[in-house]
Every structure is written in C-alpha cells, then in structure tokens.
Amino acid sequence: MARGGTGYGTIDFLEKCVSYALTSDMSKNIVRCSPSSRTDAGVHALNNAIMIQTPSAYSLKTDLINKKQQIDTINQIINDVNPDSMKVLDYVHVVPGFCARRHVSYRMYSYRLAIARDYSIYEEHKNQPSLVSFSEKDYAWILPPGFNIEKANKACEMFKGHKNVASFYKHPERERKREMSEGMSFQSTWRNFLLVNMTKGAPKKIENELFDYININIISRSFVREQIRKMMTLIVGCAYDTMNPSIIDYMFANPRPSNFQNLKLKVAPPEGLHLAQIVYDPGMFTYPVPYYKNAWDSAEWNETVNIWYNK
Known part of the structure; x- marks a missing residue:
C-alpha cells in the first residue's frame, strides 16, 4: 500500500474518497494520508493502519x-469507484506525538504456499493452468510436491x-554509498521475532x-x-533439501546485505506475502510514549x- 508515482496509488485513491465524503466536491483533496506499513509491489495488505489528517473545518466525527x-x-x-478494492473498518482520533509507524506493538505477515499434490498437477499448472491455478497465481507461491513440513x-x-537481519535486507551498494556520502545513519537491522510458525492454509x-x-x-x-521474502527462500529451500539449514546460521553470523546476491539466491515471489495484522496499544493514541x-x-x-x- 503506497502512493503511486502516477497519482493512481492506493493512498491517492483513499485521499480522494475521504475528501469527497467530507466535502461532496470531487475537485477537492483536503486530506493527506500516510500508511503505517509499506509493502512491495505484488504484496497484499489484508489490514493496514493509515494516519489521516483533515482540516479542522472537515474533521471526522467521533460520536x-x-x-x-x-x-x-x-x-x-x-x-x-473501484468495487471491493478496500474497506475502511474504523478510525480513532490520536494526539500529537503519536506515530502510526513507530508506535506499532507488532505486525503479522503470512506467506501462502500452494503445494501441488503430484508432479502432473504441477506441470499442468506451468503449461496448461486450471481455473484453480488462475485463482491462486497472484496470491500464493505455487510449488511442486516434496515439501517436507518437519x-x-x-x-x-x-x-x-533477537537477530541481526542485515543479510535479508534489500540495501543496494549504490544506496549505501549515497547514504554514506550524505552522512546518513544506516537503518538498524536488529529485529526481534516474536513468532515464526506454520499453520494449515486454505x-x-x-x-x-x-x-x-x-x-x-x-x-x-x-x-x-x-x-520476509528472503526468509521464505531459505525456509522453502530447506523444506526441499536444496539448501542446508546451516545457511541460515551463516546469514546471521555474517550479516551483510550483499549475501543473497553473492550466493546467487533468488528472492521468493511477492504474490504469496500478505500483511495480515497490525496491532497497537490503545493507550498510545492518547499518551504516546515516546513522543515523536x-x-x-x-x-x-x-x-x-x-x-x-506549518504554523
């Protein structure tokens, strides 16, 4: 979910819809929005939180x-305008100092895998796709049989x-050099994984x-x-015995953004990845700690x- 370079992004669309709802004037754009989580092209946002600012004369109602x-x-x-493209579920007012991105308690992503039950089904998917293949191709990574769950x-x-995920970070050398020349600090790559598990899908x-x-x-x-897409490459590789689990240890022991490219590993496709949930502590809406x-x-x-x- 992002703002499109052409003006046709998801955020652009939401701004127009909210503005029209508040003013009944299609020519006006009186709100601005910023998502709490940005996703790569092809990744699905089942739920997302958006910071919306409106003029005081057109504030959203609270009763x-x-x-x-x-x-x-x-x-x-x-x-x-665009049936079933998105749905607003709720909104809450927040005080100055609240940051939709930094005050998140946790985010949950789910990556969908569709495992063919035999090789004839997998070959058919690649060469003569069924209606099932058409329904899944944009929402799952379709894989051959042989996936070892254990x-x-x-x-x-x-x-x-708590891991250093620099090896899983898309941070091209050109971008790193630019940040260094401009005296910018690199993003911290330490992350705390609260859960990484597998469940039965549908x-x-x-x-x-x-x-x-x-x-x-x-x-x-x-x-x-x-x-997550690079994590999926390794998890799926281990499941098919095309990779040794020691490669995961290597990635953490040698945290470098160039590792994937140096090892000639392919990044898992974006279509299977879904932003499933974003959770906040409601107290942060009124008493944000820290204050941003x-x-x-x-x-x-x-x-x-x-x-x-700005005033």
Whole structure:
C-alpha cells in the first residue's frame, strides 16, 4: 500500500474518497494520508493502519452514530469507484506525538504456499493452468510436491529471537554509498521475532484437491525491505533439501546485505506475502510514549492557496 508515482496509488485513491465524503466536491483533496506499513509491489495488505489528517473545518466525527454514517459513506464511494478494492473498518482520533509507524506493538505477515499434490498437477499448472491455478497465481507461491513440513518447521525455529537481519535486507551498494556520502545513519537491522510458525492454509477461492496449502506466519514489531521474502527462500529451500539449514546460521553470523546476491539466491515471489495484522496499544493514541515530533502536528490546511503549511 503506497502512493503511486502516477497519482493512481492506493493512498491517492483513499485521499480522494475521504475528501469527497467530507466535502461532496470531487475537485477537492483536503486530506493527506500516510500508511503505517509499506509493502512491495505484488504484496497484499489484508489490514493496514493509515494516519489521516483533515482540516479542522472537515474533521471526522467521533460520536458512534455519525462515525458509522461517515464510514459507510466512505466505503460506498470506494465501492462505487473501484468495487471491493478496500474497506475502511474504523478510525480513532490520536494526539500529537503519536506515530502510526513507530508506535506499532507488532505486525503479522503470512506467506501462502500452494503445494501441488503430484508432479502432473504441477506441470499442468506451468503449461496448461486450471481455473484453480488462475485463482491462486497472484496470491500464493505455487510449488511442486516434496515439501517436507518437519524440515520447514526446523528452519522456522532458527529465526526466532533477537537477530541481526542485515543479510535479508534489500540495501543496494549504490544506496549505501549515497547514504554514506550524505552522512546518513544506516537503518538498524536488529529485529526481534516474536513468532515464526506454520499453520494449515486454505484455498483462496476454489475448493480443490490439486494443492495442499500452508501459511508461514511471522510476527515482529518491524521488518526491513524484502526480509520476509528472503526468509521464505531459505525456509522453502530447506523444506526441499536444496539448501542446508546451516545457511541460515551463516546469514546471521555474517550479516551483510550483499549475501543473497553473492550466493546467487533468488528472492521468493511477492504474490504469496500478505500483511495480515497490525496491532497497537490503545493507550498510545492518547499518551504516546515516546513522543515523536511530526510536522503534521503543527500543520494547517489553507484552503485559499490549497496547500498545507506549518504554523
């Protein structure tokens, strides 16, 4: 979920829908939004939290009746323009100092695997895809038979705890050199994995006897770019015996963003990855700790010149 470079991104669309719900004027764009979690192209956001700022003259209602009506209006506009593309579930008011990204308690991602039950099914998927394949190709990593659940579970266990995930970080050398030349600090790559496990999955749309489904669930407060997809490469490799579990130990013992490229490893496809849940401590909405300064906190909407400005 991001702002598109062409003006047609998910965030651009949400801003237009909320603005129209508040003003009944399609030409106005009086809100601005920022997602708490950004996802790569092809990754699905089943749930996300968005920080929305509105002018005081058009503030979102807080009483239950008007709040429900406002949510219904926004969702009706969304469905009229782009049916079933997204749905607003709720909103809460927050105080200055709250940061939608940094005050997250944890994020949960799930990666869907569809395992063909025999090789003829897998070959058919590649050469003459069935309707089931069509329904799954954008929502799962479709794999051949032979996935060893026990070995995949052992690989998952190796990720738990406090780890340096630099080897799983997409941080190209050109970008690193630019940050160094500009005196910028590198992002910390230490992450605490609260959960890495496997659960039984289910078909996306069509019940079938062609594939077995597995969800690999990962919970942490935050992640680095491409981290989960690179983790999936190793977990799946261990499950098929194409990789030795010692490669996971190597990645943690030698935390370098260049490791994947140097070892000529492919990053798992984005289609199977789903941002499933974002959880906050409700107390942070009214008493944020720590307090984060945000330019939005001192900004107002100047309708005359149609811009945001800082007081």
